[in-house]
Amino acid sequence: MRRIAFLSVLFCATCHIALGLSIPDGLLPNGDFEYGPKKSELNGTVVLGRYAVPKWEISGFVEYIKSGQKQGDMLLVVPAGAYAVRLGNEASIKQRIKVIKGMYYSLTFSAARTCAQEEKLNVSVAPDSGVLPMQTLYSSNGWDSYAWAFQADYDVADIVIHNPGVEEDPACGPLIDSVAIRALYPPRPTNTNLLKNYGFEEGPYVFPNTSWGVLIPPNIEDDHSPLPGWMVESLKAVKYIDSNHFSVPEGKRAVELVAGKESAIAQIVRTVPGKTYTLTFAVGDASNSCEGSMIVEAFAGRDTVKVPYESKGKGGFKRAVLKFVAVSTRTRIMFFSTFYTMRSDDFSSLCGPVLDDVKLVSVRHPRRMY
Known part of the structure; x- marks a missing residue:
């Protein structure tokens, strides 16, 4: 029945897309904020009017920022295009889009801290919401791209990005730029692999004009994960990378474990107690000058293996294997x-x-493994 329901969703998705009723993958309308308010709707950088930014509805203290603008000794840089918005105390931006009821979607947007340190952002599409911490910077230019996923309960979705912080200076809020969306098609395990989305090919939208990947936030459950099938079970994010900007062992997408033991992903699979399984995977570097001795730890239930990798920061990978005997009907596969x-x-x-x-497969004749 679940397979029939899934196929129905796919059929509906195809129908809606063919009719042009749902928004395509990529930037939201004016998602890069290049179309700004009229001069009469600005007081300096402060936006006046709820609908002054085309295609967006704003609330609270929102500024329209031009790349290169100065704030004290700080130079505000916009990574794509020339403009971004800044969310002050309790400020938010909202856009309503057409979606397909029952479909999964992932939002990707770029954000940067300004003068506040303990910043976070609340992202929501009712009834789902999530808080994305911004305390850790992962790129040197101050901008990171984040992903957040939701399931559409209705045929329209109100996308809201909200700054819940309260600072003495409301102009200390985060900058937001390049808001995009991508429909997700949840993968399924197959006869040749018990893991879903084993190559990480299904995931959030990656901006073609940025070279820092997309962060998958911590504590994301697999039901609404931007990386379908996988959970981010860590205090810090994992990075989703593409072959256009990084070295990827297989296919077009991969995951970079960017924060040590605080950056872990996991998936729970069905297993048969007493049966032997082999877990194989590729470990490498992204050709992003990440050099030195690295170790990926893989866990399958009670079993574990540590895979060393000596990186020169110029790309490359090695394959590893973990053989184990399942002890329960569900086994947690985890990496950090x-x-x-x-x-x-x-x-x-x-x-x-x-x-x-x-890849995870069962072994019919374990003795042949030796």
């Missing part, structure tokens, strides 16, 4: 990096080993 690593050309940017092409 043992060490913290910084890029050799940028000591302010976290990096780490790349994980890709993860």
